[in-house]
Amino acid sequence: MLFASALAGAALLVYAPVRRRRTGAPGLGETLSHHALIPAALRGYAAWAEGAEGLIGVVVLAGWTLGSEPLLRSGGAAMAALYALFAVYLAVLLRRRGRVPCGCLDASGTVTGVSIARAVFLCAAGTLVALGTFTPVAGLLPRLAHLPAGVFVAALLVIAGKIAELPGTSGFPVGYGQKNGVRGG
Numbered sequence: 001m002l003f004a005s006a007l008a009g010a011a012l013l014v015y016a017p018v019r020r021r022r023t024g025a026p027g028l029g030e031t032l033s034h035h036a037l038i039p040a041a042l043r044g045y046a047a048w049a050e051g052a053e054g055l056i057g058v059v060v061l062a063g064w065t066l067g068s069e070p071l072l073r074s075g076g077a078a079m080a081a082l083y084a085l086f087a088v089y090l091a092v093l094l095r096r097r098g099r100v101p102c103g104c105l106d107a108s109g110t111v112t113g114v115s116i117a118r119a120v121f122l123c124a125a126g127t128l129v130a131l132g133t134f135t136p137v138a139g140l141l142p143r144l145a146h147l148p149a150g151v152f153v154a155a156l157l158v159i160a161g162k163i164a165e166l167p168g169t170s171g172f173p174v175g176y177g178q179k180n181g182v183r184g185g
Contacts, residue, residue, distance in 0.1 A: 002125065003134045007064065007150025008157060009079055009122035013057025015154070016104065017050045028053060031103030035093055056082055060129065064143055067136040076129025083123035090116045118157050 020027060029047030032038055038046060056078045063072030090102060094111045102111040109115070128134065137143055 002128065004146065004149035004153045005121065006060070006076065006079075006125040006129045006134065007147060008153035009083060009125050010057040010060035010064075010075070011150055011154045012122070012157065013053050013079065013082070014061065015057075017054045020050075020103070026103060028103055031101070032089075035097065035100070037089070037092060037096065053082065060126075061147075064136055064146070065140070067138070067140070067143060069132070069135055072134075072136060073130050073132055076126045076131075078126075080123050080126030080130055083119045083126055087116055087119035087123060090119060114160055114163075118160070122157075 017028065019025075026034070027047065028050040032046040032049060033043045056075060059071060059075035060079055063069070063075050090111050093100065093102065094113075094116065097111075099110040099112065102109055102115055104115055137146075
């Protein structure tokens with residue numbers, strides 16, 4: 001099931017930009033610029049984050065599907081680095097701005113401890129892939145058989161994030177973050 005978590009992390013990297021576009025949510029670059037935590041000189045590069053996000057997910061999924069250990073490991077390293085950046089960024093964002101929209105999957109999601117924990121968990125999964133802990137099994141069909149478990153874990157991670165956004169379920173007192181215009185608790 002641990003490898004399914006790595007596949008889930010890759011699937012979420014592909015799914016997130018597609019979902020944001022489909023729902024009309026601001027892109028990752030626009031959201032990062034809006035948070036104003038990135039130095040002004042680097043904000044122009046924030047738009048590249050969304051393309052990198054999807055590409056890294058595709059590399060991991062392609063490495064697994066094609067049975068290419070070098071592709072899988074390099075994608076895992078990039079995935080671990082990206083989720084580590086996400087975790088640090090979300091922690092700083094939560095500390096400085098409170099429960100504001102994070103831009104993770106859509107316009108409705110806010111930063112919570114669960115979104116930070118999800119990024120840390122998926123960083124660890126990517127690290128294990130990069131270290132070669134998981135090697136592709138022989139044969140395309142057995143490799144494809146692992147993908148539904150990855151989708152299932154991805155769905156659980158998304159649902160956990162949505163539950164954490166409900167009032168009274170995040171561990172924050174009711175009203176936390178209202179100074180920033182965010183309702184809930």
